[in-house]
Amino acid sequence: MNSRPLLVTCGLPYTNGPCHLGHLRTYVPADFYVRFMRHSGEEVVFICGSDNHGTPIVVSAEKEGITPRLLSERYHTHFAETFKKMQVKFDHFGMTDDPATHARAKHLVGRLIDRGYVYPKVIQQAYCTKCQKFLPDRYLEGICPYCKKPARGDECDQGCGKHLEPGEILEPTCKICGSRAEYREQEHFFFKLSGFHDWLKNYLGELKGTDNAINYAMGWVNEDLHDWCITRTLDWGVKFPGHDNLVVYVWVDAPIGYIAFTEEWAAQAGKDWKDYWCGENTRVTHFIGQDITYHHCIFWPAMLQGAGYGIPHAVVASGMLKIDDHKFSKSRGYVVWTNEDYLDQGLPADYLRYYMLTYTSHTKEMNFSWQLFQERVNNEVVNNLGNFIYRSLHLSHKQFGGVPEGTVEEEIKTRIHETIKTVTSLVESFDFKGAVDSILLLSAWGNTYIQSKEPWKLAKTDPIAMAQVMCNCLHLAKALVLMIEPVMPERASLIWGQLGQSEEISNANFEDLNNNLTPGSLPAPSIVFTKIDDKMTADFDCRLRERVDALDAEKKPQTPHISIDEFAKVEMKTGKVLSAEPVPKSSKLLKLQVSLGDEVRQIVSGIAQFHKPEDLVGKDVVVCTNLKPAKIFGIESNGMILAAGDEASLLTPISPVSPGTKIR
Structure with a gap:
């Protein structure tokens, strides 16, 4: 210790x-x-x-x-x-x-100043002339100077992930009004991070923890370290010593x-x-x-x-x-809110804790899905751990009213001791999944043990032998509950009480497992671990899908609605193509003469790639007739031929109508 x-x-x-x-x-x-x-x-x-x-x-x-x-x-x-x-x-x-x-x-920063690790420097700071204010951090967006991806003022959040110092971001834009910002000089204070290069290299070589943190940091140290601007132009925050117009970063x-x-x-x-x-x-x-x-x-x-x-x-x-x-993306809907989506739906905190600790290694990417959540809870927590503990309590209470007389066999104590030793080593090395898996392995062994001993048969043939088996099982259950308490504290506390323990489980020590349970009566056990049913999983999954779909719909461009009066302003008539010819020096345009019954219109249309001029002569078409005349390639066009899709499929009546018939 x-x-x-x-x-x-x-x-x-x-x-x-x-x-x-x-x-x-x-x-x-x-x-x-x-x-x-x-x-x-x-x-x-x-x-x-x-x-x-x-x-x-x-x-x-x-x-x-x-x-x-x-x-x-x-x-x-x-x-x-x-x-x-x-x-x-x-x-x-x-x-x-x-x-x-x-x-x-203020004390710590003051110590850094006194020891010469902080110095002033005039830098270029983004300033919005419209809002008339300097723009620190998230007031600012632009382009990352390193990877050229969109970035926010203090970090390239959509690209390389680099920390950005004031004055570094390209094309600075004010997030308040959307105006392009300009750079102006302003005095700020810097921490001499570059002076700690060698010290940090040695420190990281001794630092404990997870490799993903240490190796990542070592990569930064080996690459380069820049002094860090530690002040911002804000009213909100800790005032920088001696400068009321600045706060510390x-x-x-x-x-x-x-x-x-x-x-x-x-x-x-x-x-x-x-x-x-x-x-x-x-x-x-x-x-x-x-x-x-x-x-x-x-x-x-x-x-x-x-x-x-x-x-x-x-x-x-x-x-x-x-x-x-x-x-994970809040803006796209791929998020599970702890309260709204989980706790407020009546789901136990313990089940979510179990999933988060056991899905994968702590340092690896974790995937959450309602289907996987249901499977792990039902198969591992309920069918394995819950099954062993409830069977042990139920059989002991049914036959003996509680804890029978007997001494726990050495095999049981040895397995518990070895499991605690293994789990402790894994926890101390921050392998939490491995630790919890090892606890569940002991539970699985307990299920095999109770199944092989068949105490329900011994109740009729050898009650003394059954008492020994149940004494072993209850002691194993006590050990499992104490070991699983850090994972599922609420349910562990409930079972702890069913085992007749009056002391709070949070105060119990693994050394207490050297002591046998006191023989005597126990309360009738209740089922503590219950399964997640299919309907519940389907409902939660549906909620997630609906959120994602709703946000997708919001992001799709929406065509604005118009009134019937606005639509009535557009005049459309049927027409018949009298002639068609290519427009010189254009591969896309045709010059058409179109009869509208009482007049002939000249129309320039970008359909040459999809229709031969000779095939158009005599065709019925639909024409928007009240567009303002326009010159296209120097040729006057007085109307628009309507077509659909990328291949310009011409709109045409399905039965013969006279040219000039109004579309309604």
Whole structure:
């Protein structure tokens, strides 16, 4: 056991929209890790909070006509409540706009300034002459200078993914009014990130965590490191020391929130936050999404090192999320909202937690589909784990009224011990899928064991032997429930009570499994794990399809509606082609003479590629007759022949009508 406490954090949810499964890809595994390490006897503090600063929140607040603080408070409450429903239990969940983060950010940035790691520089900053304001970050869009793809002001989000410094983006355009911005000089402050090249290379070589985070960061360090502009021209945010017209960049104060939230928790818990953030060999472990690896593995540790704080011990990055084998996209409808689409439909948080931990490796891309969700829950949770636990409780209660007298056999204890050892090793290496799979393997072995022993037959032939079997099964069930609690805490707690345990399961330790269950009565067991039925899956899948189809329809160009009076203004008549000839020097145009009964019109039409002039003579056609005359290739055209499709299929009456007959 390590002598220093373990501090676990999660990337901060941004208070600019509701929670979806992409968020949970980080928070559920982190909560699993925290719960498991506590069962292993570790002292763990679990810290998070909401990220409240930056231009997207300002832009959204302006659209709603409210303050950024009010918008942040709304979504802060939303995330706090959603995490509780998902059984993600932080020791503290703060806000980066609260005084603690403001104070800690100013202190840390002040330390960087005093130590010479921050310097002023006059740069070119995008300025909108129409809105009369500088345009930081998300107020700006344009073209990435590296890959030439469309990009937002601070990041190439549709191309190479590079962080963009102020002044880098090409063809800068104001997102407020759509006007082309111009570049003007303005003084900003830079962090000397380039000076940490060698230190970061050594640091990343020692950093614990997942390879996808460490290798990605090492690639950036090996490529190049540029000094980072850490100020923005905004009113909303942490004021840069000595400059009330500037705030620190959101990616400065957001990670500093980890420290501030620890301070807030420590003040309430009677602890010293420095035990977690100062000195060597800290045990700070960050759980993040893979898209913010650069900030957590390069920028953040360099800031901490420069300011004289402790540095993170591990960074664990989750893979990205797909929905029904499509790239996650809120704008295209490929999204599952945690509340609206899942929790509010009465589905248990435990099942979603199980799926997110076991679908694939934590670092790989995870696909969510309702069909796969149903299959995994029904086959693995209900038919395997649920089946063994309920059979053990049911048979014991039916025959003995609870826990029979007996001593657990060594084979059972050995299997449990070996499983805990294997699972612990996998959890400590952040292989969460492998860990949960190993727990389910023990459950599968339990099903094989109870099936082979056939205790329902022993009830009649050898009750003492049955008591031994059930004693073994109940002890195995207790071990499985304790091991699965970090995955499915709600249902594990229910079963824990059915096993006669009065202590909260969250406070139990794996060492407690050395103790046998106390013989005696137990309450009648109930089925805790129930299947997801086909109709429910079909309904949820239908909701997803309807959302995608509705958004697709919105994006398709819509022909504007016109009134019958507007349509009546268009005059169309039948005509008969009297002559047709090519237009000199044009491969597409024909000059037609068309009879409209009481007059002959000259019409130039772009149908030469599809109709021979001689084939048109004598044909009935439909003509729009009240278009303004136009000159085409120097030839006057007084009307339009109507045709359909890319091959100009001429519209013609299906029965003979006189030229000049009006179309109604």
